[in-house]
Amino acid sequence: MQEAIKVEHLSKSYGNLRVIDNLNLSVKSGTVYGLLGANGAGKSTTIECVLGIKKADIGTVSILEHDPQKDRTHLFQKVGVQFQESSYQAEIKVGELCEETACLYKNPTDWQKLCREFGIGDKLKSEVKNLSGGQRQKLFIVLALIPNPELVFLDELTTGLDTKARREVWKMLSKLKDEGLTIFLTSHFMDEVEVLCDEICILKKGKAVFYGTVDQAKEQSGCTNFEEAYLYFSGEEAEAE
């Protein structure tokens, strides 16, 4: 199986604070990979370094066999990104934001259809700022899928969504995965990770403390419940008590 993302010995510090410490990742094409960890564990910084938006101190990154620092234009034809903080022009409407995004790609998908599938097809003429949190979150997943990507990065994909909406998003993503899409996501919802992810990596203060599958995590921690296994590895259990 081909590797969609390969990260080797990635480290990044802000001043004296080491945010990522010697991280290695390997994501196979057509799989869903979950990067887990507490707030501030370094998930978003990892995504930004992998995408080449932030420059890592050391380490190499290859996405779909491109160097993200050097080959940005070609790479982002094939990669969609949803950032944790969504940003948009103050008075832009949903349809305009989709249109503006679609026009940047060679083979964009039919965004109107995509919006309908995500249940925001009737909001195209609304201003983005007037959407509910959940609708906006769905819109930003739609934006990440507009390029017809081979690989998509979703940073906290279902934060702000209600239970029903989360399940709809899971269903959509599973369908896209069956069609061959590779997904790299971060999430705080372990039920979601259990349903979606083929492989996971758990970060603790910038260090990878677990690589493997959900089942392996349960097995190694001796927990029957994945959420407990996650807490075991991320070390949040002790602090929570």
Added chain:
Amino acid sequence: MNSFKTLLKNELKLNFRNMNMVIFAIIIPVIVLIVLGFIYGSKPAAEGMEYTFLEQSFGALCTISICAGGLMGLPLVVSEYREQKILKRFRATPVSPTKLLAVEFTIYVLYSIASMLILFLAAVAFWKVRLYGNLLAFFGSWFLTLISTLSIGMMVGGIAKNTKTASMIACILYFPMLIFSGATLPFEVMPGIMQKIVSVFPLTQGIQLMKATFLGLSVSSEVVTPILIICVITILCFGISIRYFKWE
């Protein structure tokens, strides 16, 4: 080029919705024209002159929208997009910084064209202003003034750390240029030493060129120097804004 058109269309719509530029680049110049029109009407610029005061001021009037766009609109929109992380979103798409800057640049070119046309039509219709010089020469001077001013704005927007810095630099450039380069206060009434100081503004050079070409005055041999100054500043500013462009 399709993406350029779509981006331009959307950004133009957003800009209209915001209304700031419609007021500062379109409405304000018209108000100044009306005020000057009522005060001076069709009076000659000075005793015995064959052209009127309005005709003498026409070039300067055109620069009000150029200043508003180039020294306020453009730097602020670029730095705002950076601060609000809109550029970061674009960073993760295939779009090039040059294209994004070109889209914003074009918006303010369009505002300036619109403003010039409206001013010209109104001035001709109500105060019988006419062009004495060569239309192409006037248009060329207008164009030089426009791109040099916009290039300064683009550089400020491209490299300012945040919106606050950008708006501070914009104010420092905007008000002195608007007041002292001849756009508001006629260059002729300034004392000699002041004329020398304000001559460093590309806008001053631009307005002098526009005035001479509009009125068909015999352009002195010194015309090469201002054109050179303007061109050098323009190329320098464009170069810096693209070379040192920051997404975040």
